[in-house]
Amino acid sequence: MMTRNAPAIQAYNSLSILRVMLTGLIGIMLTACAHQPATPSLYDSLGQKTGIENIVSRLIYEIGDDPTIRPYFEDSDLDRFHEKLSEQICEVSGGPCTYSGDSMVDVHTRMNVNEADFNRLVDLLIAAMDHQKIPHPTQNRLLSILAPMRGDIIYR
Amino acid sequence: MCRTAVHFFLLCCAATGVQAGEGKLLGTPGVTQLEGSGGGGIVPWATMAGYASRDETAISGFATRVNVDDYRLSVWGAAINLYDRVEVSFAHQNFYLKGAGSEIRQDIAGLKVRLSGDLVYTDWPQISAGIQHKMLADDTIADAVGAKDSNHGTDLYVVASKLHLGAIGGYNALWSLAGRATKANQLGLLGYGGDDKDSYSLNLEASVAVLLSRQWALGAEYRQKPDNLSFAEEQDWMDLFVAYLPNKHINATLAYADLGDIAGADHQTGVYLSITGYFW
Numbered sequence: 232m233m234t235r236n237a238p239a240i241q242a243y244n245s246l247s248i249l250r251v252m253l254t255g256l257i258g259i260m261l262t263a264c265a266h267q268p269a270t271p272s273l274y275d276s277l278g279q280k281t282g283i284e285n286i287v288s289r290l291i292y293e294i295g296d297d298p299t300i301r302p303y304f305e306d307s308d309l310d311r312f313h314e315k316l317s318e319q320i321c322e323v324s325g326g327p328c329t330y331s332g333d334s335m336v337d338v339h340t341r342m343n344v345n346e347a348d349f350n351r352l353v354d355l356l357i358a359a360m361d362h363q364k365i366p367h368p369t370q371n372r373l374l375s376i377l378a379p380m381r382g383d384i385i386y387r
Numbered sequence: 388m389c390r391t392a393v394h395f396f397l398l399c400c401a402a403t404g405v406q407a408g409e410g411k412l413l414g415t416p417g418v419t420q421l422e423g424s425g426g427g428g429i430v431p432w433a434t435m436a437g438y439a440s441r442d443e444t445a446i447s448g449f450a451t452r453v454n455v456d457d458y459r460l461s462v463w464g465a466a467i468n469l470y471d472r473v474e475v476s477f478a479h480q481n482f483y484l485k486g487a488g489s490e491i492r493q494d495i496a497g498l499k500v501r502l503s504g505d506l507v508y509t510d511w512p513q514i515s516a517g518i519q520h521k522m523l524a525d526d527t528i529a530d531a532v533g534a535k536d537s538n539h540g541t542d543l544y545v546v547a548s549k550l551h552l553g554a555i556g557g558y559n560a561l562w563s564l565a566g567r568a569t570k571a572n573q574l575g576l577l578g579y580g581g582d583d584k585d586s587y588s589l590n591l592e593a594s595v596a597v598l599l600s601r602q603w604a605l606g607a608e609y610r611q612k613p614d615n616l617s618f619a620e621e622q623d624w625m626d627l628f629v630a631y632l633p634n635k636h637i638n639a640t641l642a643y644a645d646l647g648d649i650a651g652a653d654h655q656t657g658v659y660l661s662i663t664g665y666f667w
């Protein structure tokens with residue numbers, strides 16, 4: 232009797248563990264999925280104004296090193312790019328800045344940025360943040376705010 | 388046959404100067420599921436296998452082994468991704484019965500089309516529809532267990548998948564939910580349809596995952612199964628997996644799989660290991 236039932240109980244136990252884990256994961260995801268507004272803590276986690284400026288400086292360095300993305304910036308005023316992008320990241324992360332640059336559509340029109348190159352720039356931004364020791368969750372929070380801008384940027 | 392097709396495809400790409408696929412973010416194509424489609428480990432996702440963006444193509448190959456108490460399933464195959472729109476896949480399955488020392492072989496040709504959305508960038512999930520046509524090499528065992536069709540069967544599925552950036556305490560989270568119409572008994576290894584039921588069943592298949600870093604993912608999957616044969620009950624499948632995706636050329640998945648009762652053998656659990664390589 233015991234030996235016959237043992238596998239069944241085992242099966243039942245591992246089944247319910249899996250179920251609980253699944254339900255738990257889905258539950259966490261459902262509550263966490265709602266878009267969170269930018270909070271000052273993201274701005275702080277990015278290292279405030281200086282931290283953000285350093286990330287953008289490093290991003291420009293990464294761009295200069297990248298044969299695919301560099302050509303886009305051949306004729307650009309990099310000082311302006313540095314100033315405007317830092318300002319933008321400062322603003323969207325909840326910092327005390329107001330973006331004074333041009334709209335995303337205006338800036339990127341006629342560049343014909345494709346999907347792959349957009350993701351390439353995301354990779355470079357991640358590399359820049361890695362270099363500046365920005366924690367993984369903080370990186371994702373910034374990316375989740377920038378990602379919705381993609382439609383204004385690619386294939387224009 | 389498959390190799391010639393791949394060669395032909397490579398020639399075409401070389402001739403037209405099509406770009407090799409590297410244009411997706413790391414990890415976002417997922418891995419390869421047991422039937423050769425891009426997905427999680429045991430269920431297909433809406434993503435296309437390979438890193439091709441909408442301007443690119445990609446070719447990938449995979450090998451998987453699931454070793455449970457009384458059986459061992461070995462699978463290999465390849466997939467072509469055309470412009471992040473169409474996925475054409477092929478998989479060969481070899482199901483080894485440890486007790487009997489015999490094996491069941493099945494080929495699966497898959498086609499998946501992305502209908503809408505983008506896993507990462509759209510508010511709505513990415514949605515795809517797919518078909519898996521399954522062909523048994525030998526009808527002996529399928530016949531013996533009471534399958535209605537012991538030659539071939541076709542599964543149809545619709546699947547929605549979404550990655551939420553920073554969703555769980557800053558960590559990226561993914562969910563995928565598929566509905567599959569199928570007659571396949573144990574993936575089709577025991578034939579299609581049976582003496583108890585010979586009509587299509589609608590089964591749900593789900594994956595959830597959390598990305599611990601750019602390279603590591605942790606998740607769980609659940610796959611409902613039909614139950615067509617009177618000789619033995621077929622049960623739902625589950626797994627808990629960890630995937631390592633170091634770069635856009637290779638990834639590996641290790642899982643604990645619970646495949647329930649299979650053909651009368653009680654509670655089959657064991658280890659799932661899979662590797663996908665991205666060649667183009």
Ligand code: HEM
Pocket residue numbers: 300303304306307308311312315316319331332333334338339342344348349350352377378380381384
């Ligand atoms: C979410 C992603 C992106 C954001 C938030 C962003 C943001 C910005 C900002 C704030 C500026 C400065 C605007 C100004 O000067 O008024 C800028 C300029 C620029 N961006 Fe982007 N950008 C993104 C993606 C891309 C991509 C993918 C490319 C190309 C691969 C690109 C290429 C450029 C170039 C070349 C300039 C300089 C334009 C000029 O010289 O006037 N951007 N971007």
